[in-house]
Every structure is written in C-alpha cells, then in structure tokens.
Amino acid sequence: MHIAFLLIGILLLMWLAMSAPFGVRTIKRSFRVKAPVQKVRAALHPFGDDYTWNGAVSAVEKYSANRGRMVTTHNDRKDSFIERDFEVYESASGLEWMLWFTSDTSLDQSFWHHHRMETRLHAISPHETQVELSETDRYRGLGFYIFRHFSLRRMALKLKIWAEKGTFKAGGLFERPSTQIAMAVLSVFLLWPIFGLTMQGLFLSAALTLIVGLHELGHIAAFRIMGHRKARMIFIPILGGIALGGRPYDRHFEIGFSALMGAGFSAFMTAFLMWSHSMIVENSTNMIANGVIVFALMAALFNLGNLIPVWKFDGGQVLRQVFRSAIGQAVCTFFLLGCFMVVGHIIGLPKQMLIVSGAIFALLSVMTSKGGVKPKTPLTPMSGNERTAIFAAFAAVFFIHCSVLVWSAGLLFA
Structure with missing residues (x-):
C-alpha cells in the first residue's frame, strides 16, 4: 500500500511538472x-x-x-x-x-x-x-x-x-559547473533521510545521484556526436537531471539516438560490473563486492525506468521515432510493458505492485501525450537502416539492463 501511494505521488508530481493545464x-x-x-x-x-x-x-x-x-x-x-x-x-x-x-x-x-x-x-x-x-x-x-x-x-x-x-x-550562477556540483551534493543529503540516516543510506543516496549524473552524461555525449556545439546538464535535487543540447533537433534519428544514449551509456557500465564481479569478489572485501551489486541493481533499475514507453520518457521518445504510426506505437508500448511485467515477476515483485505500476505508467503515458514544441518545418525522417539500428540498439540496451537487474536481484535477495 505504501509503495502504491509513493507511485501515485510520483505520478502526480510528473503530471504537474510536464502536462498539467495551467491555462x-x-x-x-x-x-x-x-x-x-x-x-x-x-x-x-x-x-x-x-x-x-x-x-x-x-x-x-x-x-x-x-x-x-x-x-x-x-x-x-x-x-x-x-x-x-x-x-x-x-x-x-x-x-x-x-x-x-x-x-x-x-x-x-x-x-x-x-x-x-x-x-x-x-x-x-x-x-x-x-x-x-x-x-x-x-x-x-x-x-x-x-x-x-x-x-x-x-x-x-x-x-x-x-x-x-x-x-x-x-x-549566471546557476549554469556554472561548481553550482551544478553543489546541487548534486545537495541532492545526496536530501535523499539521505529517504534511505535512512545511516552510512548505508548515505551510500544509497550518493549512488543514486552518481547514476543520474552518468545517465545525463550519456545524453550529453549523444548531443556532441550529433553535432551540437554546446551541451550542458542541469541538476535538480531529488528529481534528477536534465541534459540540454545547443540547438533544436534536426532529424528523427537524432531524437532517438540522443534519448537512447542516456541508458545506453550506462549499459556499458552495468554490463562491466556484472562481468567483473567475480574478480572483485576475489580481490576485495565482501562490503565492496556487495556495494558493487547494489550499485549495479540501482543503475539497471533507474535506466529501465527511463526506458518505460511513456511519451516524455527516453523510452517513449525512442519508440515515437522508430514507429511513426499510432498503431505501431501502441503495439510496441503494450509489448514493452509486458516485458517489464515479466522482469518484475522474475525478480519477485508482488503481483499487486506490478498491476498498479502498469496502470500508473499507462495513465502517465496518456496524461503526458499532449504538448511538446512543434518545429516550423518537419524533421528529416529516418531511413530504413537508421530505424533498424535504433530499434536494435534499444533492444540491446533493454536486454542488458534487464539481465543486470535479474542478476543483481538474484544475488541480493536469494
């Protein structure tokens, strides 16, 4: 019940921030x-x-x-x-x-x-x-x-x-790197009471803040690859971060690639942590090895959350570029939500929680479907090869984070 109220609260906050009609x-x-x-x-x-x-x-x-x-x-x-x-x-x-x-x-x-x-x-x-x-x-x-x-x-x-x-x-002061670092540190201390005012709670709040920063760093790398002369990150305590490019998007491929690179950049890190865990166990203490597992689980869970097919999330942005028709988007959305349910069942989440989460994400997708800034002229469409490449990359990133989540949850909650 507490988890349901927490998810509903998050839903309301996101709706207020992104789509509430203020007139x-x-x-x-x-x-x-x-x-x-x-x-x-x-x-x-x-x-x-x-x-x-x-x-x-x-x-x-x-x-x-x-x-x-x-x-x-x-x-x-x-x-x-x-x-x-x-x-x-x-x-x-x-x-x-x-x-x-x-x-x-x-x-x-x-x-x-x-x-x-x-x-x-x-x-x-x-x-x-x-x-x-x-x-x-x-x-x-x-x-x-x-x-x-x-x-x-x-x-x-x-x-x-x-x-x-x-x-x-x-x-201004807000854009300075020193200010953004200070905002990240502030976020750590604001999250600390949520995880418990213990050293373990401090580790979890610092880990989550670092995961958010690495995720946004992936978006910034994508902007630079796509030719943006400038790219920066704005850190918002507790709520996360926002990566901003130096100009509007020019191609549908650019939107899909930039949205996917947040979770894609972190996929390399989580896969490396899973691959190297046995060596870490042999050459370090149990506390460090367990810390690596917890960090990998949090990173996988956070990035999978961003891949949820909600329009203004990264996953929704990618799917809207790959599938331009409403039918294609709907079919892929429900299929992906089904995959999330299966992964949740595998790691042992309660059925009630999965049902409530699915309903909330469906509502959030509908509630945030309106809005957005329309360009003067249509963006350059994807070619067939670009569409295939983005979809294959999305599937690979999704599979990596799911694998890491199942692996880390199995070790922690066995």
Whole structure:
C-alpha cells in the first residue's frame, strides 16, 4: 500500500511538472533602475538603439512603425540564427508597449499563439526609472512556467546592472559547473533521510545521484556526436537531471539516438560490473563486492525506468521515432510493458505492485501525450537502416539492463 501511494505521488508530481493545464498565466516583475527613462527604453524597446545590450539579439530590421524582424543569437536546427517577425504597439507617450511574435524561422507559430510581452516605464526622477515587465503565455506543466519566471527575474537583474554600471556578463550562477556540483551534493543529503540516516543510506543516496549524473552524461555525449556545439546538464535535487543540447533537433534519428544514449551509456557500465564481479569478489572485501551489486541493481533499475514507453520518457521518445504510426506505437508500448511485467515477476515483485505500476505508467503515458514544441518545418525522417539500428540498439540496451537487474536481484535477495 505504501509503495502504491509513493507511485501515485510520483505520478502526480510528473503530471504537474510536464502536462498539467495551467491555462493562460502572466508573470510580472517590477523594479527600479537608477538610470534615465530614455536609456532604459532604448534597451527594452525592440526599435531602441540598445536593444542588443544583452547579446540575445544581434540586429533588428524595421519594416514599418509597428512591425519588424529581429535576428537572435540562438541557433536553429541548421545552425543558422533564429529570426522572428514581431509587432509592437505602444502608447502615445512611448513608455508603454506590447510585443508579440508573428513568425519564427525555427518554431511553429502555435508556440507563440498566446505569448505576449508588455513593458511599462515611469520616470520617477531624471535619473531613476520604475520598470514593470510582464510576460503572458499559456502553460502546460509547471516546469516551463517556473523556467520563464526565473528567466524574467534574471533579465531584470542584468538590465539593472547594465543600465547602472554599463556592464553585462552572459550566463549566471546557476549554469556554472561548481553550482551544478553543489546541487548534486545537495541532492545526496536530501535523499539521505529517504534511505535512512545511516552510512548505508548515505551510500544509497550518493549512488543514486552518481547514476543520474552518468545517465545525463550519456545524453550529453549523444548531443556532441550529433553535432551540437554546446551541451550542458542541469541538476535538480531529488528529481534528477536534465541534459540540454545547443540547438533544436534536426532529424528523427537524432531524437532517438540522443534519448537512447542516456541508458545506453550506462549499459556499458552495468554490463562491466556484472562481468567483473567475480574478480572483485576475489580481490576485495565482501562490503565492496556487495556495494558493487547494489550499485549495479540501482543503475539497471533507474535506466529501465527511463526506458518505460511513456511519451516524455527516453523510452517513449525512442519508440515515437522508430514507429511513426499510432498503431505501431501502441503495439510496441503494450509489448514493452509486458516485458517489464515479466522482469518484475522474475525478480519477485508482488503481483499487486506490478498491476498498479502498469496502470500508473499507462495513465502517465496518456496524461503526458499532449504538448511538446512543434518545429516550423518537419524533421528529416529516418531511413530504413537508421530505424533498424535504433530499434536494435534499444533492444540491446533493454536486454542488458534487464539481465543486470535479474542478476543483481538474484544475488541480493536469494
């Protein structure tokens, strides 16, 4: 019963983060800048002389009094700079305006359908300005809403520094490797009470954190192989990590390969641990040998969890690229869930737990099926050889982690 409640809680959290319909929301930020109102306007208005102050936009072309096109410094899937057409309407004073995007060379216009940005400036004195920023959009999932909140907050802080001191520094504290290491350490200590405040519990929390990091490292390696100039990891305490590429996806093969490499990279490690366990037993203590078994079991279980055929999980992403028809996806999904049930039965999980888990994953797949960012033009489809290669690799990775799970569970719970 406790396990069922835990799984239901995880389901609700993931639904809230990825797919909950929050509707149209407005994020607001109000702050004061010790700078003349015209200087602030030049930095925030798309036709202002200093609109490129933060490096996010490299140039703006003016079509008419309220229409123009901006060239961003973000790369599209072909490594060209993304360009966006926009319209802006302002008050007679020129200190209030609203901007929305009418075209995007990378994303489908549906992404911007509900998006609006409003700016209000008020001159408190000749050398001080009150700034009010607001961003409106429709949100599915709390994750993107939180991202937008911190993004607007960061932009406000950097604008204040630029306007008052004339300096700008790209990036922020959160992206630094030292910060991500600190987040990983924080995750270890937050997970520690869950596993028990003992040395064994500390080992389990540290092992799980390391497993998450290795999984995301596999995604980062895939991004670099696929030609991304930049790739980074964001560590989220307790919930895990996110690997980010440097540009949008260009091919269906790229999506499948990048999604599979998280579990694929770890498959080499778990297979090596299983193969070398006998040598470890002969040349080390029982504590180390048992620690290796526990680590292998946790790694296999975590990576198999990511291969579950839920749309926004790695497994769901891979299967959506290999099987483009709804029938093919449905058949493969139910077959794979059946394989998970068989493996769970082999390692001795209770039938009730397997049934509840299967129902929860089925619900999660349905609940997260909507959403996603639609590109401007269709992605390059897979060739027959690419489809075969990805599916064969998926089957191999799945088999390796299942084998390691059965082997390690057999040793631990014999």
